[in-house]
Structures are given as structure tokens and as C-alpha cells.
Amino acid sequence: MSHDHDDHHHHHDNHFSPMEARVRALETILTQKGLIDPKAIDAIVETYETNIGPRNGARVVAKAWAEPDFADWLKRDATAAIASLGYTGRQGEHMRAVFNDGETHNLVVCTLCSCYPWSVLGLPPVWYKAPAYRSRAVIDPRGVLAEFGVTLPGGKKIRVWDSTAELRYLVVPERPDGTDGLDQEALADLVTRDAMIGTGLALEPEARA
């Protein structure tokens, strides 16, 4: 976790990739100037490696499945409903939850950059930020879904949400059948990151397999 700036590493510089060398140089300059604190960087990385990830969003979805009042709140004021579970902060300041149902499947993209609801899903995967997904989600969503192994029923509508402003979208997938007896933690196990982006569906409970 700690970052090693020891001089004895410098003779290995030519083993670094260009980006490793570039970022290392930048961090060195900024540290020499007192503009950054390497320990702050460690703390940021640790936060997004261990504290903030898709389990947050899965708990939100599971609660919405289990508690109709919470689902209503999530529809009306997702920012407040999500904050009530303690999930707030950077790239989750203005949340909206969109609900899949029998008629419509929702899919979230940011065609212009990489906007993503960090507070509930953590850092975005590489593919979410890369040109293939950003270019195709709005024009060929069924083709994109097929690459995730998802085939929707023929008549189902697809709504693509392009995150062009500061609203961040969380997809609430449909609750699978056969989950009546599960508590919220067990329900959250069925809610994948991709299901909350819209490139996946909630997992089927093993009991039904």
C-alpha cells in the first residue's frame, strides 16, 4: 500500500512503462513542491479499494426490493434515500434511481467522459470508460448487452440514460422470482455491479437453479 520513493529504486526507471515513469515523475515533482501528500494518495486509494464499491449499491437495491416505502423514496429522492444508508460523497452528490420493469430495461452510459455513481458502485471498470462502450451503448444497446451475455425478450423496450450532466444513475434491476425467503444481505448477493449499470440482470438464486 505504501509508495516507495527510495533512491535505490531510481536505477530501475528504465524498466517502467512510459505511464509508470510519467506518473512517478509527476508525483515526485508535486511532492518536492509540497503540493501533495503521498499519504493522502494512499488514503484515497485505500478508500476506493476497500470501502466504496458495488456492495453499497447492492444494499440499496436489496432494501428497495424488500421495503416498498424505501423503493418509493428512492424513486422520489434517490440522493436522500441512498444517503440514509450512509452512501454519500464524491460522484454521488446528485443521484437518480431508475427501475427496470416488465416493459423497460434501463442502461446507463456516459458518452462524453466517464461519469459514474462512485458512491454506490465504486470506481468504474475500464470498459465503461473506453470508446467501444461509450460509442455503442446509445446506438446498439442490444449488441452491447449480448457481449455481456444478456438477451432481453423481443418486445422489451430499452431506455439508455446518457449521463451528460451531474446526475448519476443507479439501475434497480428486477427482483428475481423465488427470492421471497431471502433477507436483505442475501438479496444483495444477487445484485451485481453490471446489473446496476444495466449491462447485467440480477442473479437467479441458487435455490431455483
Added chain:
Amino acid sequence: MNGPHDLGGQHGFGPVAPEPNEPYFHGDWEKRALGVTLSCGAFGAWTIDESRHARENIPPATYLSASYYEIWIRALETLLARHGFVSAEELSTGHMLEKGAAPKRVLTADMVPAVLAKGGPCDRPLATKPRFAAGARVRTRNFNPTTHTRLPRYARGKVGVVEALQGSFVFPDDNAHGRGENPEWVYTVVFDGGEIWGEDAADGLSVSIDAWESYLEPV
């Protein structure tokens, strides 16, 4: 600007290719890139809109072949030089040559939890009334500024329906260029797939954007 970032609807980038069990970081440098970018953002010297515009200004061939953390780092170097924190010569030599500008604040480890938990809300109060109500038909403007905008090319000059008023937010087209926050009402506007993609539209597709009021005209 009509830059390389404005990707919606382009062809030729191949399959999405999701990586199973993808780690958050592919190498230590990505961790440092995230932390350095967020730490420098905490200076308070530029806005998220200015930083997005710096990323959009990376030359297209470079932008499209770079990973997203590389895009971040290239843009960060631009911002640090523009605001006097790091010179081009320092970037090329890899060490400090002069003190440079002083930021409003330096992010230290003890500040990290509170700063990340607070984030950077962009909603701002607005005294004017919203021009459009839910259900209104609107046409997006057709413009091609060389400056920052959040109206994607594929959604310009298109007729859609206002689905919801989402609140009033900092206007990025101005804020990215130091012209002030000038908040506007923001609406979710939904377009039928055929309005955007014509005869090639996927069955049952609709696409929405979040649009600042000045992007919209009544129909």
C-alpha cells in the same frame, strides 16, 4: 467542442470486451494517477468542468488510444502548467526547478475522509422559473462551439420530450472557461431512437440526456 471524447454513435471501436473479475487498478501507477488527480483537484484552482475540457483537448489520435487514467494524467499536466504549479520543463526533467504557484489548500491524509464524503455538489439556487414543464416537446439546439459543452453531437437539433425537471446546476459551458457558474435549470429530455438514428434505430430504443435549459428551444 467536437472533440474525440464525443463518442455516442460512432462505429469501429469493436466489442466492449468486459474483463471478468476486473480489479479496480491495473498496476500501481493507476492508483497513484487516481490519487494525484484527486489531490490536485483539491487545490481549488480549477473546476471539474475545466478539467473535463482539458481531457477533451487531448489530440484525437492520442485520446482514442489512451487508457482513461492516461487521459487524466495528460489533462492534469496541462492544468498544472496552465495554473502555474508545474512548468513544462519540470515535467520533462522529472523534478522541481522552481517553487511555482501556491494552492488554496493541500490535501493531507487526515482530510481525505471528509473531502471524499463531501464531494463537490454542483446544484445552485436559481431565482428564475423553469421555462419548460414535464411533458413539453423541445428541440435541442444545433451548435458547434469550439469550447466546452455537454450537449453531445448525436443529440443536437433533435426533438424530444422533457421527462423531468432535475434542478438547477452550474452551467459547464461557461464554468469550464472561467466565465462563472451561471446556473441553469437542467431537464431530462428523452428522444425516440428513430429521432436520433433514423431508419437504423434499434427497436424499442429511447435515449435520454440531461440538458441545461439553454440547450433547448420550444417546439
